[in-house]
Structures are given as C-alpha cells and as structure tokens.
Amino acid sequence: MKPAKKTKGRRPLTREWLLPLPPAHVRDISLKCHMALVALRGNCGHEELLLRLRTSVYLLFVSLDDVRKQAASVELCLEAERVLDACAQRAADGAAWALRDDECAALERVLTAHDTCVATLPRVRLADLWRHVCAFAASGVRAPLALAVARMREHEAGGIAMAAA
Known part of the structure; x- marks a missing residue:
C-alpha cells in the first residue's frame, strides 16, 4: 500500500520571515516617514x-491589536487621518502641501508608534498588515479609517444589544 500523498500546504516560514525586519531596513522606513513629516511641516511637501x-497611519491602525501596550489608539489614528485630509483639502484649494504646527503632534505620536511597530513585529505579520494597508489605500473612499471605525462601533453596539436581550 502506498503512503497517502501529502497535500500541498503553506510552505514553512524561514527564520527571516519569523523575525523582525533588520535594523537597517527599520531605520530606512523610519527615516522616510519622519522626513515626510519634516518636509510637510516646512512647506516643502x-x-x-x-x-x-x-500609509503610516493605516499601518498603525491595522496593527493596533499587536501594539496595544503603546500610546496608540483608534482615536489617535482618526485624528491623524483628519489632519492629513485637511492638508490634502488645502492643497486641492490651491495652498501649499503643508501641515500647520498644531497638526503635527498627532502625526508625531503616530510615527513614534509606527516606528515601534515596524521594529518589533515579525516580517510575516508586517506583510499581512501591509496587504490591509493596500486595501485601505486602494479603496478610493475618503476617510476610510473613519468609515471602518464607524462600522466597528456599529458592530460592537449590535453585539452588546444582542447580549443584553
């Protein structure tokens, strides 16, 4: 009797995929994000x-379950999205691609949490999260985080109502 053939499953992950990104790669990602903030703050955006x-805001949002111990929250992501939407609207109205000083605090906190996320999560998890980020970015929906959070809260409220009944 022949042994049963093994069905093809997912290939085992290599060590490279189970570990966080190399420090040089993390620094590169972090530097690009922080320089984007500096440029937009300096009216050179x-x-x-x-x-x-x-995309930094979106990555932080989809990784909130992974980074709960940080000072990141849904509200921080929503605030950052509103700031970026306001900047984009000003640019569409003919102003420079620039952030006001009062708008930068939320983005600074997002980038701090984003840096920790990129530095600590395994590469396989980051790749999975990045697929979600791409879906947000490609959705074509204005303020996709606000819409996603509204749906989450609606779903939670429905679950609480069903549990109470």
Missing part, C-alpha cells in the same frame, strides 16, 4: 509625502 504619512 507634495502628495507623495502625504501618502507616505497616510
């Missing part, structure tokens, strides 16, 4: 830099 910050 453009749409691509705003998009880099937006």
Whole structure:
C-alpha cells in the first residue's frame, strides 16, 4: 500500500520571515516617514509625502491589536487621518502641501508608534498588515479609517444589544 500523498500546504516560514525586519531596513522606513513629516511641516511637501504619512497611519491602525501596550489608539489614528485630509483639502484649494504646527503632534505620536511597530513585529505579520494597508489605500473612499471605525462601533453596539436581550 502506498503512503497517502501529502497535500500541498503553506510552505514553512524561514527564520527571516519569523523575525523582525533588520535594523537597517527599520531605520530606512523610519527615516522616510519622519522626513515626510519634516518636509510637510516646512512647506516643502507634495502628495507623495502625504501618502507616505497616510500609509503610516493605516499601518498603525491595522496593527493596533499587536501594539496595544503603546500610546496608540483608534482615536489617535482618526485624528491623524483628519489632519492629513485637511492638508490634502488645502492643497486641492490651491495652498501649499503643508501641515500647520498644531497638526503635527498627532502625526508625531503616530510615527513614534509606527516606528515601534515596524521594529518589533515579525516580517510575516508586517506583510499581512501591509496587504490591509493596500486595501485601505486602494479603496478610493475618503476617510476610510473613519468609515471602518464607524462600522466597528456599529458592530460592537449590535453585539452588546444582542447580549443584553
């Protein structure tokens, strides 16, 4: 009798995929994000830099369950998204791609949490989260985080109502 053939499953992950990103790669990602903030703060921004910050916000949002012990929250992500949307709207109205000083605090906190996330999560988890970030970015929906949070809260409220019944 022949042994049963093994069905093809997912290939085992290599050590490289189970560990966090190399420090040089983490520094590169962090530097690009922080430089985008500096450029937008200094009235030297453009749409691509705003998009880099937006993806940082989205990555932090989708990784909140992984980074709960940090000072990151849904509200911080929503505030950062509102700041970036306001900047994009000002640019669409003809102003420079720039952030006001009062708008930068939320983005600084996002980038601090984003840096920790990128430095500590395994590469396989970051790749999975990045797929979610791409879905947010490609959705074409204005303020996708606000919409996602509204749906989450609606779902939670429905679950609480069903539990109470």
